Amino acid sequence: MSHPHPELRLPPKLPQGGLRVTPLGGLGEIGRNMTVFEYDGRLLIVDCGVLFPEEEQPGIDLILPDFSSIRDRLDDIEGIVLTHGHEDHIGGVPFLLREKPDIPLIGSKLTLALIEAKLQEHRIRPYTLEVAEGHRERVGPFDCEFVAVNHSIPDALAVAIRTPAGMVVHTGDFKMDQLPLDGRLTDLHAFARLSEEGIDLLLSDSTNAEVPGFVPPERDISNVLRTVFANASKRIIVASFASHVHRIQQILDAAHEYGRRVAFVGRSMVRNMGIARDLGYLKVPPGLVVDVKTLDDLPEHEIVLVCTGSQGEPMAALSRMANRDHQIRIVQGDTVILASSLIPGNENAVYRVINGLTRWGANVVHKGNAKVHVSGHASAGELLYFYNICKPRNLMPVHGEWRHLRANAELGALTGVPHDRIVIAEDGVVVDLIEGKARIAGKVQAGYVYVDGLSVGDVGEPTLKDRKILGDEGIISVFVVLDTSTGKITGGPHIQARGSGIEDSAFSAVLPKVVEVLERSAQDGVVEAHQMQQLIRRTLGKWVSDTYRRRPMILPVVVEV
Numbered sequence: 001m002s003h004p005h006p007e008l009r010l011p012p013k014l015p016q017g018g019l020r021v022t023p024l025g026g027l028g029e030i031g032r033n034m035t036v037f038e039y040d041g042r043l044l045i046v047d048c049g050v051l052f053p054e055e056e057q058p059g060i061d062l063i064l065p066d067f068s069s070i071r072d073r074l075d076d077i078e079g080i081v082l083t084h085g086h087e088d089h090i091g092g093v094p095f096l097l098r099e100k101p102d103i104p105l106i107g108s109k110l111t112l113a114l115i116e117a118k119l120q121e122h123r124i125r126p127y128t129l130e131v132a133e134g135h136r137e138r139v140g141p142f143d144c145e146f147v148a149v150n151h152s153i154p155d156a157l158a159v160a161i162r163t164p165a166g167m168v169v170h171t172g173d174f175k176m177d178q179l180p181l182d183g184r185l186t187d188l189h190a191f192a193r194l195s196e197e198g199i200d201l202l203l204s205d206s207t208n209a210e211v212p213g214f215v216p217p218e219r220d221i222s223n224v225l226r227t228v229f230a231n232a233s234k235r236i237i238v239a240s241f242a243s244h245v246h247r248i249q250q251i252l253d254a255a256h257e258y259g260r261r262v263a264f265v266g267r268s269m270v271r272n273m274g275i276a277r278d279l280g281y282l283k284v285p286p287g288l289v290v291d292v293k294t295l296d297d298l299p300e301h302e303i304v305l306v307c308t309g310s311q312g313e314p315m316a317a318l319s320r321m322a323n324r325d326h327q328i329r330i331v332q333g334d335t336v337i338l339a340s341s342l343i344p345g346n347e348n349a350v351y352r353v354i355n356g357l358t359r360w361g362a363n364v365v366h367k368g369n370a371k372v373h374v375s376g377h378a379s380a381g382e383l384l385y386f387y388n389i390c391k392p393r394n395l396m397p398v399h400g401e402w403r404h405l406r407a408n409a410e411l412g413a414l415t416g417v418p419h420d421r422i423v424i425a426e427d428g429v430v431v432d433l434i435e436g437k438a439r440i441a442g443k444v445q446a447g448y449v450y451v452d453g454l455s456v457g458d459v460g461e462p463t464l465k466d467r468k469i470l471g472d473e474g475i476i477s478v479f480v481v482l483d484t485s486t487g488k489i490t491g492g493p494h495i496q497a498r499g500s501g502i503e504d505s506a507f508s509a510v511l512p513k514v515v516e517v518l519e520r521s522a523q524d525g526v527v528e529a530h531q532m533q534q535l536i537r538r539t540l541g542k543w544v545s546d547t548y549r550r551r552p553m554i555l556p557v558v559v560e561v
Contacts, residue, residue, distance in 0.1 A: 085243050
């Protein structure tokens with residue numbers, strides 16, 4: 001198995017007849033999926049998603065792939081293939097199309113409908129090409145064939161990309177549910193046919209590679225939901241991903257069976273479910289769905305609310321309900337269902353929401369105490385089965401953290417893929433397929449690009465470090481007025497603390513030290529404001545550290561008169 005080396009350099013020019021694969025996101029992480037394929041000077045992108053921030057990234061809304069390695073080649077992009085409509089695969093598209101709005105988007109009916117609605121908010125009208133399983137489209141030098149795969153959203157597709165360098169198959173996200181709600185199976189016959197032709201490189205979903213066995217069918221959740229609905233005496237509030245159509249369908253079915261009405265809460269939930277209903281992917285009995293504004297007219301035992309926030313996102317509806325910061329107030333006897341998995345890194349945020357809801361008297365049903373979620377990703381048993389069908393000549397695990405990628409690589413090796421033809425890469429690592437063998441050729445920049453409000457890429461790691469210091473340790477400001485002609489202090493020092501846990505009165509002990517240091521500096525002829533600020537920062541910082549074992553941000557202001 002090959003793996004990246006921290007000292008990898010920029011790759012050389014792609015040799016004639018070779019195919020280059022560059023993942024810009026989705027490797028070593030769950031989210032931000034984006035892969036760039038290059039052949040004969042032309043580019044094809046598969047997916048362009050976002051990653052959601054964790055606690056150590058305060059103030060950040062979204063994390064994008066780094067487009068810098070392709071920014072000067074936007075005219076070379078033939079199109080963006082979108083495997084399905086989840087945010088971690090389509091959420092970055094608006095930000096890439098801001099740089100070149102006419103890049104064609106290629107995807108299934110539901111996927112394109114979801115991204116078009118999102119792009120409308122960005123005032124972008126995209127060029128789109130709708131495809132379905134079995135379709136084969138020529139996209140520049142790339143001959144793309146689309147294959148049905150089963151996932152936790154309808155209309156998901158894998159894509160086989162043929163070039164003279166060989167055939168690459170990208171699975172997207174998939175599992176092999178044998179009893180899917182919509183009857184749309186992962187097309188193993190098509191993968192077997194591609195295998196007969198010869199799959200030179202397989203990029204395979206790794207998310208559940210550590211989980212043994214097979215993923216249970218989605219329909220198994222129905223009986224659990226019926227039990228919860230039968231025992232709920234007041235309102236039922238369900239939190240799910242805004243694009244999990246299959247899960248929402250089961251909620252609607254249970255609500256209809258038990259005589260309840262359903263209201264969608266949250267802009268993305270209302271938008272996506274409206275799209276799914278209009279396109280026929282969501283079957284809604286007449287009169288079942290009502291506007292949230294009409295709920296006051298219904299008795300509590302007839303209400304079901306479906307909202308976002310299953311991952312503990314601070315601004316999502318469920319988190320705000322838990323914090324008493326939402327128009328919908330949780331009361332004793334409400335039932336809350338978290339109908340999703342825990343994305344790695346979100347555990348603390350989710351349990352914080354569960355505790356907040358429980359505090360107000362809600363009965364919280366989640367994956368830890370009931371079977372209200374099944375995964376949308378193939379487990380180890382399914383992956384073994386899949387590899388034995390595909391028989392890839394080279395394997396590159398994608399979509400997962402390091403432990404998932406390595407577990408997936410081991411599964412590939414067990415099915416006979418030679419170790420020297422399994423490539424474990426990370427974001428930015430360039431893999432070339434030349435003469436039938438995949439090998440690492442170098443590395444391009446593929447860091448995090450942070451979206452903070454309207455700002456894209458302006459916030460970097462130094463800013464986040466400052467925010468973490470402010471959040472953890474607080475800030476101390478020092479104000480001094482300095483007479484530059486004499487070097488004497490004519491005002492201050494005035495010291496104030498915020499969020500540090502130190503009373504302002506405590507600084508009387510360090511004021512004489514600050515004054516002494518500044519006066520000594522003035523006597524030595526050093527009266528430049530920046531140097532004075534550094535002296536204040538060092539003196540005060542050492543005192544705070546020695547006295548309180550804390551390291552707050554110290555902000556000295558020296559006014560020269």
